Amino acid sequence: MRIADFTAGKNLQRLIYLAVCGLIFAYLCVLVIAVLIGDWLFDANGQPIATDFLAFWGAGKFVLQGHAADAYNLEIHKSISSAESGAVFNGYYSWQYPPTFLLVTAALALVSYPAALVSWMAFGITFYAFAIRLIGETRLAVLAAMAWPPVLWNTAVGQNGFVTAALLGAAIASIEKRPALAGLFFGLLTYKPQFGLIIPIALIAGGYWRVIGWAPSSATAMAVLSIAVFGTQIWSDFFDTAAKINGMILVDGRADFSKLQSLYGFVRALGGSLTTAWVAQGFLIAALSAGIIWIWLQKGAFHVKAAALATATILGSPYA
Numbered sequence: 001m002r003i004a005d006f007t008a009g010k011n012l013q014r015l016i017y018l019a020v021c022g023l024i025f026a027y028l029c030v031l032v033i034a035v036l037i038g039d040w041l042f043d044a045n046g047q048p049i050a051t052d053f054l055a056f057w058g059a060g061k062f063v064l065q066g067h068a069a070d071a072y073n074l075e076i077h078k079s080i081s082s083a084e085s086g087a088v089f090n091g092y093y094s095w096q097y098p099p100t101f102l103l104v105t106a107a108l109a110l111v112s113y114p115a116a117l118v119s120w121m122a123f124g125i126t127f128y129a130f131a132i133r134l135i136g137e138t139r140l141a142v143l144a145a146m147a148w149p150p151v152l153w154n155t156a157v158g159q160n161g162f163v164t165a166a167l168l169g170a171a172i173a174s175i176e177k178r179p180a181l182a183g184l185f186f187g188l189l190t191y192k193p194q195f196g197l198i199i200p201i202a203l204i205a206g207g208y209w210r211v212i213g214w215a216p217s218s219a220t221a222m223a224v225l226s227i228a229v230f231g232t233q234i235w236s237d238f239f240d241t242a243a244k245i246n247g248m249i250l251v252d253g254r255a256d257f258s259k260l261q262s263l264y265g266f267v268r269a270l271g272g273s274l275t276t277a278w279v280a281q282g283f284l285i286a287a288l289s290a291g292i293i294w295i296w297l298q299k300g301a302f303h304v305k306a307a308a309l310a311t312a313t314i315l316g317s318p319y320a
Contacts, residue, residue: 017140023147030152040156041114050087053117053158055095057085060109060116063102068230071095071102072237074245085113092255096245099226099234100219101191117158124162125155131166134173135306164192168313172306175203175211183214190219194317201289202309205296250319264318281318288312 034040043049058081059071070076078093108116125146132145145151154161171185189195203212227235248254250264257268263284267277295308314320 060105179210187218
């Protein structure tokens with residue numbers, strides 16, 4: 001390599017570092033300014049501001065108070081969570097996570113709502129960075145991932161995107177060398193069951209039987225633990241509420257079809273019928289499945305398979 005080429009490469013890398021660090025600094029400034037002007041965490045009167053995270057914190061409160069099943073009564077959930085936190089939630093409110101996730105939310109509810117939100121974001125970002133390091137193995141990869149615009153949005157609304165992305169990324173990155181860890185992460189990812197359509201197809205096509213064994217084992221262990229803590233009725237409550245919420249979101253569009261990052265949501269947002277949207281999503285799932293089978297049967301580089309699976313996992317879900 002010529003000296004000029006080497007120097008140009010180093011300069012480009014330095015420029016990329018500056019760009020991503022600049023974006024991260026800008027995100028931090030936005031959050032700090034939002035706090036100072038009363039648009040995030042607390043309003044101008046010192047009252048907590050409601051975000052999507054309120055449902056997580058509220059679910060944890062129900063667990064600590066000994067009536068976890070109330071988390072699946074949306075009217076009670078919304079009213080009590082607002083009253084307990086002091087944050088009034090005026091938008092669409094839902095809670096459709098399985099009882100296994102209540103074990104996590106209980107820990108969050110040990111502190112006040114604002115403190116829990118900051119703690120949840122700190123944990124999520126740390127886990128997200130860990131997963132990116134497993135995948136990219138460089139500091140620049142982590143910084144670039146932190147500079148991705150959805151990082152700011154996820155932080156502002158208090159969602160679980162960091163944890164979901166970290167579980168999926170860490171699971172896929174661990175498949176070859178750490179099958180037990182990959183299975184554990186896939187099992188934990190079942191708190192978002194809609195992302196489980198394509199993953200088993202890839203693992204079977206690739207012959208990763210140890211991961212296939214560990215994933216359902218970890219998911220089953222968590223389900224058994226939740227039954228031991230909360231009983232069996234809460235699972236019936238979960239399935240009933242999840243069915244109602246899916247109807248409100250996927251059929252009625254209560255959460256706005258344009259916010260669904262899926263082909264189904266795209267078709268519905270354009271005015272397509274329920275049948276048309278499901279047919280389109282079904283064809284996409286079939287195409288993704290066929291593509292994943294073909295790619296994971298090959299002897300090619302694993303990073304290509306990993307990228308294909310991560311992409312197909314998100315695209316395959318009608319509710320993402």
